Amino acid sequence: YFTGANLLGLIISAVTYCYLLGYAGRLIAYNGAKPVMLFDTSDFNSLIWLGQCGYMFEMITFVVPIYETAIHKDSVFTIILAVSGTLMLMYLIIGYTTYLAFGDQTEEIALLNLPQGSIAGYVLPGLYAVSGALTIPINNFVVCLSYEPLVSWPSETLKRKWLKNLGRFALVSSIFAVTWLGG
Numbered sequence: 001y002f003t004g005a006n007l008l009g010l011i012i013s014a015v016t017y018c019y020l021l022g023y024a025g026r027l028i029a030y031n032g033a034k035p036v037m038l039f040d041t042s043d044f045n046s047l048i049w050l051g052q053c054g055y056m057f058e059m060i061t062f063v064v065p066i067y068e069t070a071i072h073k074d075s076v077f078t079i080i081l082a083v084s085g086t087l088m089l090m091y092l093i094i095g096y097t098t099y100l101a102f103g104d105q106t107e108e109i110a111l112l113n114l115p116q117g118s119i120a121g122y123v124l125p126g127l128y129a130v131s132g133a134l135t136i137p138i139n140n141f142v143v144c145l146s147y148e149p150l151v152s153w154p155s156e157t158l159k160r161k162w163l164k165n166l167g168r169f170a171l172v173s174s175i176f177a178v179t180w181l182g183g
Contacts, residue, residue, distance in 0.1 A: 009134030012127050019124060020110055021094055024101035034103025069145070140175070144168055 070076045098113060099106050107113050111128060114121040148167070153160040 005134040006138050009131040012131035013135070016111075016124050016128050016131070017090065017094060019120065020113075021097055023114065023120070024094075024097040027101040028097070031101075033100040034105075036099045036103055066142070140168070140172055143171065 066080070067073060067076045094110065098110055102113055111125045114124060144164075144167075148164060151167075153163060
């Protein structure tokens, strides 16, 4: 259902990642690496960082649904290990490079490190928002596929359709509310 939109979102994410990595790398090449404290105990930024590490492994909640729907179940572990390892390596590379480029002036959101008023500073955050809008629905789709078979829906087609849509709307709305309140 979401193949084209998800692919476009992944392409936008990859382009943004490469641009940020190149920008930070160029700053390091021209200005040298900034000193970086491993853990800053003067405030709670280290705790914020620790809390955000969980987002790196948000895919872990989809392991069981992915395994259950996989045709070749014996290859699921290898695929998830490769994907998780690659993503973790990418997160580490962009994190280290950004901190070396900006030091203690590093913003909490990587896109905020782009020069204010630059074309990239205007375009990339918008593109990244589009990327999120294109890739997040696939996560909700997997969640819906996980719980909907467990619910006893009415036999009337029209009623079942709209109750499922209402359930999906409630799920997405609750995710939005929790994200908004927590962010």
